[in-house]
Amino acid sequence: MNSEQTWKEICERYADHEHAAALLQRQEQQGLDVVLELFWECAQARGYRSSEQARQEAAAFVSDWRAQVLLPLRQLRRGMKLMEAKVLEAAEIRAQIQGAELLAERTQVRLLCEWLDTHLARSTTDYAVGG
Numbered sequence: 710m711n712s713e714q715t716w717k718e719i720c721e722r723y724a725d726h727e728h729a730a731a732l733l734q735r736q737e738q739q740g741l742d743v744v745l746e747l748f749w750e751c752a753q754a755r756g757y758r759s760s761e762q763a764r765q766e767a768a769a770f771v772s773d774w775r776a777q778v779l780l781p782l783r784q785l786r787r788g789m790k791l792m793e794a795k796v797l798e799a800a801e802i803r804a805q806i807q808g809a810e811l812l813a814e815r816t817q818v819r820l821l822c823e824w825l826d827t828h829l830a831r832s833t834t835d836y837a838v839g840g
Contacts (some may be wrong), residue, residue, distance in 0.1 A: 712819040719747040770824045782810040
């Protein structure tokens with residue numbers, strides 16, 4: 710899958726405010742990986758069907774990136790929001806952190822696309838392409 714096109718589709722899906730709100734609620738309540746969920750929505754829209762095992766493998770493939778890069782950036786950005794009233798530069802710093810967080814999410818999408826391409830090339834049993 711093309712990661713740039715997939716990122717664009719993910720952004721379009723996330724722009725649906727009701728859908729985004731539901732995903733964020735699941736993120737807060739259940740620890741949902743929103744990027745991963747939107748990735749699978751895009752893959753399904755293209756006709757890819759995955760097993761639960763494949764979903765777990767994909768999650769494991771990006772788990773270090775998510776735990777060591779993406780989630781700390783998110784936590785830092787959220788923490789900076791509380792500082793905006795106290796520190797003049799906090800909003801600017803927070804915006805830069807948000808940019809880094811978005812780049813980290815985009816990187817996760819690239820990793821997932823590479824993972825899917827590799828698995829599609831190796832296996833025709835986990836996936837069926839088509840309607």
